[in-house]
Amino acid sequence: MSTVDEAPVSGSKGPAINGQLIILAAGDRALFDQALPAFEKMGKRSLFLGATGAGARMKLVVNMVMGSMMGAFCEGMALAEQAGLAQGDLLEVLGLGAMANPMFAMKGPSMQAHAYPPAFPLKHQQKDLRLALELGVALALPLPVATAANDLYKAALAAGRGDEDFAAVYEVVKN
Structure with missing residues (x-):
C-alpha cells in the first residue's frame, strides 16, 4: 500500500461524508501519485504542495x-x-x-x-x-x-x- 508523508484535509464533517474534502498532500511526489486514486474517492481536489510540512x-x-x-x-x-x-x-x-x-x-x-x-x-x-x-x-x-x-x-x-x-x-x- 502506498502512502504520502502527509495529507491533511480541508473540510469538515459534511464534505467528508460527501467525498468533497480538499487533500493537502506533501512529501514524496511519487507516493502522492500512487495515492491519488484513493484521494480522488475522498475529495473533490487533491493538491501536492511540495516538501513535507507544506500540507x-x-x-x-x-x-x-x-x-x-x-x-x-x-x-x-x-x-x-x-x-x-x-x-x-x-x-x-x-x-x-x-x-x-x-x-x-x-x-x-x-x-x-x-x-x-x-x-x-x-x-x-x-x-x-x-x-x-x-x-x-x-x-x-x-x-x-x-x-x-x-x-x-x-x-x-x-x-x-x-x-x-x-x-x-x-x-x-x-x-
Whole structure:
C-alpha cells in the first residue's frame, strides 16, 4: 500500500461524508501519485504542495483565514441585530454580492437559532489559530487580525463552548 508523508484535509464533517474534502498532500511526489486514486474517492481536489510540512502549514493558513473571517462575520451579525436590521436580510445581501461565501450561508442560520451542532468544534478552531500564530512568530510575521480572532475563541472556550461548532464564537461576540 502506498502512502504520502502527509495529507491533511480541508473540510469538515459534511464534505467528508460527501467525498468533497480538499487533500493537502506533501512529501514524496511519487507516493502522492500512487495515492491519488484513493484521494480522488475522498475529495473533490487533491493538491501536492511540495516538501513535507507544506500540507500542514497550508491547513493552518486556511483555518486561520476561516477563523478570522468567522470573527468578522459574527461582528457583522451582532451589529446588524443591534442596529435593528434583520440578520436574514444581511445574509441575503452578503450572498448576492462579491462576498458571497458558503460558510456564511451554512453558519448564519445556526447563529440566528443559537444552535451549534459541531461540524468543526470551536476548540479545534482555536487550536489552529494558536498554531498559526506560533508559525507567524517563527517567521517574524505579525498577525494582528488572527490574534484578535484567537482572543474571541479563547473567550468562547472559557465560556464552555469548546465542543460546539466554531460558529458558537458568535455568542461571545454578541455579548
